[in-house]
Amino acid sequence: MAPRTRNNPLALAVLVQLWERPMHPYEISMTLRERRKEESVRLNFGSLYSVVESLEKHGLIEAASTERDGNRPTRTVYRVTDAGVTEAIDWLTDLVRDPVKEFPQFEAALSFLPVLAPDDALRLLRIRTEALRMNLTANDATREAARAQGLPELFELEGAYEAAMQRAELAFVEDLTSRIVNGTLAGVDLWRQLHDTLVHDGRVDPDEMAKAVAELEAAMGGPPAS
Amino acid sequence: MAPRTRNNPLALAVLVQLWERPMHPYEISMTLRERRKEESVRLNFGSLYSVVESLEKHGLIEAASTERDGNRPTRTVYRVTDAGVTEAIDWLTDLVRDPVKEFPQFEAALSFLPVLAPDDALRLLRIRTEALRMNLTANDATREAARAQGLPELFELEGAYEAAMQRAELAFVEDLTSRIVNGTLAGVDLWRQLHDTLVHDGRVDPDEMAKAVAELEAAMGGPPAS
DNA sequence: CGAGATATATTCGATGCCGAGCATTCGATA
DNA sequence: TATCGAATGCTCGGCATCGAATATATCTCG
Structure with a gap:
């Protein structure tokens, strides 16, 4: 949809993870790490949170709940929206179909x-x-x-x-x-x-x-x- | 030197061009284009000027003159400094020697x-x-x-x-x-x-x-x- | 010779990226 | 049981990036 979110493949990773099940950002990062996705998708905390924020702003994901466990910082659990699923598939489709010039x-x-x-x-x-x-x-x-x-x-x-x-x-x-x-x-x-x-x-x-x-x-x- | 300037290979391209001879930014970009370097180094105007500014701030290049041709915008001609030559060679050495993980x-x-x-x-x-x-x-x-x-x-x-x-x-x-x-x-x-x-x-x-x-x-x- | 296209040359602001830092909790250890 | 370190979870500010906008000069073509 918005070509602006299409820059960072981390956003695609987030969409895919949330498609599996709702999570909060930190959990997403840990899951990606366990699955060794950090080796194919550049992952760092700062980017993760801004990417999540951007996805929410574009309506591709939404907050499902904000839980508080004891006194730890509030965690916001996100879920993917229908638009988000569509976007993930479209994006992935493009990535597989069209070679893009990169600059190693x-x-x-x-x-x-x-x-x-x-x-x-x-x-x-x-x-x-x-x-x-x-x-x-x-x-x-x-x-x-x-x-x-x-x-x-x-x-x-x-x-x-x-x-x-x-x-x-x-x-x-x-x-x-x-x-x-x-x-x-x-x-x-x-x-x-x-x-x-x-x-x-x-x-x-x-x-x-x-x-x-x-x-x-x-x-x-x-x-x-x- | 400063690992900060080492991010954008365009900075290396600038150093190399200025090593050849002093130029102003626009001239650099045109030269790179003629030599087809734009196909191996990501080049766009916005980045070029900020990269030049950053190089100057780090003492790797310096203004040689600011000429004014008729009433066109003032052009600042830069030259590479000794530190800049050293940095270019070091940087290039590293790039050739060490494979870096990238994320296609x-x-x-x-x-x-x-x-x-x-x-x-x-x-x-x-x-x-x-x-x-x-x-x-x-x-x-x-x-x-x-x-x-x-x-x-x-x-x-x-x-x-x-x-x-x-x-x-x-x-x-x-x-x-x-x-x-x-x-x-x-x-x-x-x-x-x-x-x-x-x-x-x-x-x-x-x-x-x-x-x-x-x-x-x-x-x-x-x-x-x- | 006048109008529009192209070339010259740079600035600006919105957005994106990143890593260090912060604050809490839990677990192990002495 | 006090403490150190690791894990949890997020925030913040600085810097990079990029493309559009700006402004003038020169060329071209009827």
Whole structure:
């Protein structure tokens, strides 16, 4: 409905939890944690409460009761409304149907990689490779454990997806590393040359920089692919 | 330095641009656009100006001059400081070295997939497959065009990475689809059964829901792995 | 040469996000 | 039984984000 609430997937998680049964916010967060949803949906307290408030304002959930247990802070128990159920299904439908462009940090990093010295970059990429291998191993172990406990794979597709992405990134980084080493990546020669001639003590020679940039600019100018 | 500025990769992009030469914010944005960095770094005007302000406050960039061209709004030209160069290199180093956990929307969607009816999910996954194929084709074409224009691959690694991730997601979705169809995904039987017996008109039978949840809960309870 | 479209360049306010902090209760331990 | 720490449950303020709005200059085309 309101596209404004559609920003934070935590709101979707809240709707789904409340569809299962009415809860108060803290209980929602604990349930999500138990189900390991915190690994696929960014969850923190501040956001949770503002998301809940926003959902209520839009009529997607409503207060079912405000109980007070002894002298503890009052808890407001929420339930999902019909509009909320509809919204959850619509939203989920969109998320599954339409890929959305995202901006992983590593993609940004790659786009600036030539800023680093080639040998530094190589060293870092190798460390990354190791880290990715470890993450992947840990991820596999977690999933195997869940399977051993009797959780059908359908209920943990997130993990499988994450692992698939990790494997792909690992392969990419390994390939990139070796292509830098053996020089089959177009541009490495230029890269080394630049860092040899134009960077000294982290300071760039402006003239050399201008020349290099102009050269590359020529390769990007003109109509973009049409 | 201040981990606060490290949130938005746009700040890194600004530092890198200003390292090349001093510019005013609008010029930065146009340059980033020309170089197609807007595809790997989220860029919009509001953020750009606040990021610039923040960088200045932290001493990573400084105003070089405020020129006025005719009667157009005053432009402030910034230059990067020594601290800024150091910060850019450190930041980039970290980004290349350390994988960071991110939260792609599709991962969240997968974690709630059983909420949808199996046949609806299948239909949506197939549409996604098509969309992914198209994106991939477009991406490949763009990169080929850049190559044809003489841009060495080193200077467009972002695109190659994105393509690798797209291919991996495509493979994952295709595999998932077929495993749902042929029933080799553990849990599909339960999934179909649930949606047949417990959902009517988008309304859940609370008793049935409780029973099903309890069953799955058993499979997740206990000490998580280890 | 006048009108509208496009490019230049920034500001602003509404909203969202986040993590630290606060206040209470319960359980274990000495 | 006094105390320390963990769990429960929420609030608050600061900062980030974003898109729309603003204002002028230049280009274009009949």
